Amino acid sequence: MPFIIWNNSYSIGIESIDQEHQTLVAMMNDLHDAMQQNNLEEKDVLKDILDSLLSYTATHFNNEENYFDQFEYPDTDSHKKEHADFIKKVSRFKIRFDKGEEALSYEIMVFLKDWLLNHIKFSDKKYAQFFIDNGLEKAITDRLTS
Ligand SMILES: [Fe+2]
Numbered sequence: 001m002p003f004i005i006w007n008n009s010y011s012i013g014i015e016s017i018d019q020e021h022q023t024l025v026a027m028m029n030d031l032h033d034a035m036q037q038n039n040l041e042e043k044d045v046l047k048d049i050l051d052s053l054l055s056y057t058a059t060h061f062n063n064e065e066n067y068f069d070q071f072e073y074p075d076t077d078s079h080k081k082e083h084a085d086f087i088k089k090v091s092r093f094k095i096r097f098d099k100g101e102e103a104l105s106y107e108i109m110v111f112l113k114d115w116l117l118n119h120i121k122f123s124d125k126k127y128a129q130f131f132i133d134n135g136l137e138k139a140i141t142d143r144l145t146s
């Protein structure tokens, strides 16, 4: 059974952003699976997945933040701060992990999962209607059909 099972309560109603969130969930599930496997390459595999997770998280946050700037979203500052705090925490862990000072633990997996799901449900959902009112899905449809 996957560590995180996606369900509709995590959908914010904007397909492109839901897809990015699902990619993050899939990456966290991969990380969890790799953590549970006991083999010699384990650390390299974990390192690669952690690298990808961090860089995709940064890309995803940037995508949201570009829309905040473009649409002049009122809660921009507090939302950007949540993103920055998460990146800072995970980057700090990554540095300790790479140096062999800290292992990936179940507690860290639970932290990643809870942070992501709570952030989607309580912070990302807040901007959804505002983005839709600013024509986000329409802009994407236009781009796909042009
Ligand atoms: Fe998000």
Ligand SMILES: [Fe+2]
Pocket: 061, 064, 079, 083, 119, 123, 124
């Ligand atoms: Fe966000």
